[in-house]
Amino acid sequence: MAKVFITLTGTKHYFGNDFLKKGTKIRLEKEPDNEYDKEAIKVTYEGLGKIGYVANSSYTVIGDSMSAGRLYDKIGKTAYAKVELVTPAGTICKVCKKSLKNEMKETMNDEK
Template sequence: MAKIFITLTGTKHYFGNDFLEKGMKIRLEKEPDNEYDKEAIKVTYEGLGKIGYVANSSYTVIGESMSAGRLYDKIGDMAYAKVVLVTPAGTICKICKKSLKSEQEETA
């Protein structure tokens, strides 16, 4: 399966992105009760809690990374990703293969 990248956005509303570094592991959690976006996926970091969201708008998705809407059905309720690149416009992260539904089904 091809590598899947996402854009972490909204960090300025929480802790900023100065602490984010390449290789850091982050957790993605579906947030179906989100009042603004039924396909919202919040991003958390151990010890800090919520640090942002998976981008879900053409204005916030960087390059060829996948939007939250396109990723939503490819993961379970929770998934993991690693930071690949931190930019002022957003942070690019790679979804861990084991977090993808097809990978989980193959190993089950």
């Protein structure tokens, strides 16, 4: 199964990204009431709360990582990911396979 990566962005508006290390577990939560983006997915960290958002713009998505808009229908209300790489431009995270809906898993298997 292909791996699904996302870019965590906006951390400078919350707690920064100094505490994020490879393997750090984060929670993705859909935020349908977000006044700026109907497909917003906030990122939270246990004990801190909101630490940023899944990037949803060609200016903030790094490389081949999936935007919030592309990921939105592939996860339930919440999902989990792990930090893979922290950069000044954003943090690359891998979405946990168990967080993906079955349709996404089947599609990814078909593409193998």
